[in-house]
Amino acid sequence: MNGTRVLVLNSGSSSVKYQLLDMADGSRPASGIVERIGEGPVTDHAAALKQVADELAAQGLGLDSPELAAVGHRVVHGGTRFTEPTLITDEVVEEIEKLIPLAPLHNPANVTGIKVARSLRPDLPQVAVFDTAFHSTIPEAAARYAIDVATADRWGVRRYGFHGTSHAYVSRATAALLGKEPAEVNTIVLHLGNGASASAVRGGTCVETSMGLTPLEGLVMGTRSGDIDPAAIFHLSRVGGLSTDEIDTLLNKRSGLAGLCGDNDMREIGRRMGEGDPAAQLAFDIYIHRLRKYVGAYTAVLGRVDAIAFTAGVGENSAAVREAALRGLTAFGIEVDTVRNALRSGAARLISTGSSRVAVAVVPTDEELEIASQTFDLVSA
Numbered sequence: 488m489n490g491t492r493v494l495v496l497n498s499g500s501s502s503v504k505y506q507l508l509d510m511a512d513g514s515r516p517a518s519g520i521v522e523r524i525g526e527g528p529v530t531d532h533a534a535a536l537k538q539v540a541d542e543l544a545a546q547g548l549g550l551d552s553p554e555l556a557a558v559g560h561r562v563v564h565g566g567t568r569f570t571e572p573t574l575i576t577d578e579v580v581e582e583i584e585k586l587i588p589l590a591p592l593h594n595p596a597n598v599t600g601i602k603v604a605r606s607l608r609p610d611l612p613q614v615a616v617f618d619t620a621f622h623s624t625i626p627e628a629a630a631r632y633a634i635d636v637a638t639a640d641r642w643g644v645r646r647y648g649f650h651g652t653s654h655a656y657v658s659r660a661t662a663a664l665l666g667k668e669p670a671e672v673n674t675i676v677l678h679l680g681n682g683a684s685a686s687a688v689r690g691g692t693c694v695e696t697s698m699g700l701t702p703l704e705g706l707v708m709g710t711r712s713g714d715i716d717p718a719a720i721f722h723l724s725r726v727g728g729l730s731t732d733e734i735d736t737l738l739n740k741r742s743g744l745a746g747l748c749g750d751n752d753m754r755e756i757g758r759r760m761g762e763g764d765p766a767a768q769l770a771f772d773i774y775i776h777r778l779r780k781y782v783g784a785y786t787a788v789l790g791r792v793d794a795i796a797f798t799a800g801v802g803e804n805s806a807a808v809r810e811a812a813l814r815g816l817t818a819f820g821i822e823v824d825t826v827r828n829a830l831r832s833g834a835a836r837l838i839s840t841g842s843s844r845v846a847v848a849v850v851p852t853d854e855e856l857e858i859a860s861q862t863f864d865l866v867s868a
């Protein structure tokens with residue numbers, strides 16, 4: 488291996504994000520996003536990846552570049568099989584394809600990304616980095632659902648958890664911000680993007696997370712419901728006459744903030760709340776209520792909490808969400824400093840008061856750097 492650059496591909500359900508990172512000097516010579524796949528001229532993920540390859544080639548940074556050491560792919564579901572970054576072979580691709588029923592919105596896009604990149608550069612090492620991997624340490628008491636064990640095992644029904652690359656990166660960065668080793672710190676990480684999840688990390692090891700078998704469980708998200716009584720599905724089916732696919736679409740794409748008020752973007756919800764819009768206010772209140780429940784639950788799971796870290800689009804940018812989520816928790820040792828919380832910055836920073844026993848932090852996530860580092864470590868080992 489000669490090159491020092493890693494191309495990271497993050498293929499989502501309707502977008503492909505890419506970044507080219509140089510591991511020798513930390514620079515990022517290229518990055519971009521192809522959005523709204525399936526809506527306009529970009530008909531599918533293969534077309535989107537072709538566009539990514541073209542954009543890179545136009546800058547003289549194409550996949551044929553000798554400086555490229557590897558391609559790192561974000562793969563959302565790794566099941567129980569993949570708990571480490573994995574060099575991609577035909578057999579690995581087949582295994583990722585077998586996991587499509589567990590992540591129908593995400594894994595097909597990931598597989599397409601892998602196939603296109605491999606066809607363009609068959610000689611280049613390609614590495615899969617799994618969203619589920621960081622959560623593989625969650626103990627059985629937290630990972631198992633309380634259903635018949637044989638049925639659960641037969642069909643792989645258990646908590647896998649997602650956004651693990653982000654939870655891993657942010658929990659380490661939070662320890663660094665406190666000037667401590669990850670092993671010394673217990674952290675609640677709140678990854679609040681379009682998809683959203685919470686995790687409890689004890690001394691660097693993940694012990695609980697809010698997403699489950701699929702990325703649907705847990706917090707209220709942009710378009711996903713998060714927690715719901717599973718009997719609502721039987722009710723909608725038997726009484727409401729909705730098909731399984733219709734209920735799937737309802738809970739994944741027409742729920743969450745979008746289902747509650749028509750907008751999935753927290754900026755727009757904040758604007759509408761400022762105008763006194765009751766639907767936007769209720770959506771915000773439900774979002775915050777769920778978040779507070781998880782903070783309380785994970786405080787009990789960890790016993791001792793040293794830090795709470797907010798990350799991803801909403802967590803990094805919405806002071807209103809951070810303030811509301813942790814308001815009135817002085818009895819838990821949690822005190823947000825209003826002035827610090829309102830300051831805007833792209834850097835990791837503390838927003839708790841000097842007297843807060845629990846450090847509250849805003850820590851920008853960097854899934855691309857984490858994927859590139861894990862990829863580069865594997866191919867240069």
Ligand SMILES: Nc1ncnc2c1ncn2[C@@H]1O[C@H](COP(=O)(O)OP(=O)(O)O)[C@@H](O)[C@H]1O
Pocket residue numbers: 679680681682709751752753754799800801804805
């Ligand atoms: N300035 C902001 N204030 C409040 N929310 C924001 C702001 N910027 C972005 N967001 C929120 O972040 C979300 C996107 O988060 P992101 O982590 O990029 O999501 P994903 O990676 O899941 O696509 C947007 O839908 C929006 O709700």
Ligand SMILES: CC(=O)OP(=O)(O)O
Pocket residue numbers: 499563593618649650680681682683702
């Ligand atoms: C797993 C998941 O929910 O990912 P995203 O937030 O990118 O949709």
Ligand SMILES: [Mg+2]
Pocket residue numbers: 680681682799
């Ligand atoms: Mg994201």
